Amino acid sequence: EVQLVQSGGGLVQPGGSLRLSCVASGFTFSNSWMGWVRQAPGKGLEWVANINQPGSVKKYVDSVEGRFTTSRDNAKNSLNLQMDTLRVDDTAVYYCARVDVFNNGWYDYWGQGILVTVSS
Amino acid sequence: AIQLTQSPSSLSASVGDTVTITCRTSQGISGALAWYQQKPGKAPKLLIYRASSLESGVPSRFSGSGSGTEFTLTISGLQPEDSAAYYCQHFNSYPITFGQGTRLEIK
Numbered sequence: 494e495v496q497l498v499q500s501g502g503g504l505v506q507p508g509g510s511l512r513l514s515c516v517a518s519g520f521t522f523s524n525s526w527m528g529w530v531r532q533a534p535g536k537g538l539e540w541v542a543n544i545n546q547p548g549s550v551k552k553y554v555d556s557v558e559g560r561f562t563t564s565r566d567n568a569k570n571s572l573n574l575q576m577d578t579l580r581v582d583d584t585a586v587y588y589c590a591r592v593d594v595f596n597n598g599w600y601d602y603w604g605q606g607i608l609v610t611v612s613s
Numbered sequence: 614a615i616q617l618t619q620s621p622s623s624l625s626a627s628v629g630d631t632v633t634i635t636c637r638t639s640q641g642i643s644g645a646l647a648w649y650q651q652k653p654g655k656a657p658k659l660l661i662y663r664a665s666s667l668e669s670g671v672p673s674r675f676s677g678s679g680s681g682t683e684f685t686l687t688i689s690g691l692q693p694e695d696s697a698a699y700y701c702q703h704f705n706s707y708p709i710t711f712g713q714g715t716r717l718e719i720k
Contacts, residue, residue, distance in 0.1 A: 543707075
């Protein structure tokens with residue numbers, strides 16, 4: 494069974510940092526692109542970032558470029574999102590998700606989501 | 614960035630009805646479109662990929678169609694458990710974008 498288990502959310506002040514983690518099981522993690530999608534309270538889904546299998550290609554939405562960094566550790570089946578210089582409008586539930594096995598671009602498995610609140 | 618516009622933003626229908634949700638893209642994306650269902654407090658669930666392919670385990674009352682710039686999600690024979698928000702997503706190029714969502718209420 495494919496599982497993505499997230500951790501690391503919480504409350505942080507504007508300008509602060511937070512690191513999210515996502516541990517995968519039930520599939521060969523090193524074979525899959527992975528991604529992050531967020532959802533502000535009461536709002537729709539917003540793509541945040543994707544990372545390729547070895548971690549050498551990373552794509553970001555413009556609004557987080559230069560502030561967020563995604564990485565992965567294939568030996569530990571883990572995906573990370575380092576969020577720096579956080580802003581109030583980064584407040585959202587963050588989901589990690591697996592890109593389909595053929596890397597076409599849809600997300601076939603999702604983590605449970607974790608809330609990040611940026612507030613003073 | 615490719616913009617995705619869903620319509621309607623919300624709708625209400627009865628058990629057994631058939632409903633259609635439309636997703637229009639600001640430029641052609643061939644069939645690079647997926648549909649998701651999201652229930653309150655839960656992660657999105659993949660329903661349809663490549664515009665018309667049904668994800669394994671998803672009931673056959675869900676179907677997708679379209680190409681180019683106009684796509685539809687159809688739910689036939691609505692069930693109470695179909696009450697949810699539905700989102701389209703393109704994966705033609707970066708940045709990936711989602712539609713704004715359609716909230717479906719079952720009367």
